[in-house]
Amino acid sequence: MFFHITLERNMQLHPRHFGPHLRDKLVAKLMKDVEGTCSGRHGFVVAITSVEDIGKGLIREGTGFVTFPVKYQCVVFRPFKGEILEAVVTMVNKMGFFAEAGPVQIFVSNHLIPDDMEFQSEDVSNYTTSDGSVKIQKDSEVRLKIIGTRVDATEIFSIGTIKDDFLGVINDPGAAS
């Protein structure tokens, strides 16, 4: 799920940036530092939308670096248990398959794949129904349900299932080609 939230961060700026463009430098650095990172608490920071406030800088002893408290708004993405996501399959093996929904990695183990889908280790390994009508392989798009997430300080990993109503392949790259 996406959220638009306000976060705070203390930015350390090298003295060489002090000058007329200090603020721009600060914002650029903020984006570089924060966007694409993951915090266990808030999820992935997708994009900074605005900088609300930059507080007074504090010069650190010894280094000359200045610490600015920065308040910024950003869009974050965090998967939740029970959430339905659409994801792209990145890897298929006998144990299940991996998929990505944006920055989130999801693993769907084979017991959470419908029973009528069997693993086929052809040149492109895949899960296929007995009649061959549905196939999951690399780059397939699937709709899945998150049944668990592990949130580390820097990483969120999810377990998904496609063994439920209306889940499974939503497009088949093999069929298009």
Next chain:
Amino acid sequence: MSSFEPFNRLVRLAARAFYDDITMKGDNQPKTGRGDNRGMTVVVLDALTRRQWVREEDLAKALKLHSKQLRRTLRFFEEEKLVTREHRKETAKGVKIYNAAVAATADGQQPVKEGDEKNKMHTHSYCCLDYAQIHDVVRYRLHRMKKKLKDELDSRNTIQQYICPNCGRRYSAFDALQLVSMTDEYFHCEGCNGELIAESDKLAADEMGDGDDNARRRRREKLKDMLQKMEEQLKPLMLQLARVKDLAVPEFGGLLAWEARVHAAARVTGDSNASDFSKSSQGQGYGGTPMPFLGETRVEVALSGMDVKEEGTEPDTKSANVKVLPPWMIKKGMVLTKEQRGEVKHDMKSDQSSYAIDEKKPGVEKEDEKNLQDEYFKAYYAALAKRQEEQEATSRRLREEAEKYKASTSDLSNGIFEAPYDRQVGMKSKRADDENDDVDWEEAVPTGNTGETFKLADLNAQPEASGDDEDDIDWEEG
């Protein structure tokens, strides 16, 4: 009327299945034996199956419940989506309107209380069962129950555990990214690089169960047991759901619409009919306006239509039995009389196409009647052409008459006079019966089977209703 019964049964079953152990307690009431009113919910639901829209005060009185207690119960059912409630501010006049509606339903259990509040506005609450929603709610509830048990049984939403057979290390699916091997399709132990196996497979493979596994197995047993019990105990409910599935759901509509409808129905059917309603619906109040049930009574019609067909296979029995009129004969009747033409529009239109059928049909008939039939056809076509001109003029007037006729005869209670169609058929049949000679039979032969079977049907039921059509004489002569 009858359409309520399956749904009422559904409500009663659902009440006993899901609500018989629900207590309606106020927060301040102690949990003593006296406060234990389990089962009251069932009583209230049962009472509602015998009513339609009912004022909650009246219901409370009828059930000898405190109105507050009843209201709490009804509020609960409203949340459960079983009951629709409406609140309205009304004066004594509004109460009267409702009372009149209740009287029209001839529900003896409703005390007709004159509003003594004169012009003061009071808020009154009304409630009734929402059959359509009940149907959905019950089905959804069963679905959720089953799904929850099955999901747990299949450990569908559990995180897969993996075990290394060599060193016994355990992993969960969350570690999957670290366990992936680039060389083959399996997960590998981080410690010894052994091939991991999914835990459930291991469980099946060997029974070396530690305490954990035993607990899980016991839980599985319990779930299976629950699922089985559920299937057993709720079977009547599920059967009833299946039975009700394709039936039209009875709906009362909003309170105002319902009142209006009941009034209209009462006016049309008159008092005697109203009492009929109440009898047939066992005092559940107004059994529905006549119109919705027209379709249902058609069932009987179809049956008798079949009878007619069977008997029609031997048309030479014509002599005696009035009731055994083959379908095509009835058709004929419709075409013949001007009056009937006017009323039955589509039959008129189908006249043209029916010629062809006319000609084929006689072939099926007995040989000795052939000549008569030929003569008959000649006369018939000639007369028909003439008649068609006439009918254009008369049809409109006749249609109006038909409307009146319909209104006056829409007596549902005996199920015979369902619609003007039947009536006309009846007339014709009588007439045919009266003449009762060969000519008459040939007459009956042609004019295709354009009509629906239900028209045929009632012919049997009401031979007396004849005599209106002088026109027939032409035909006999022809």
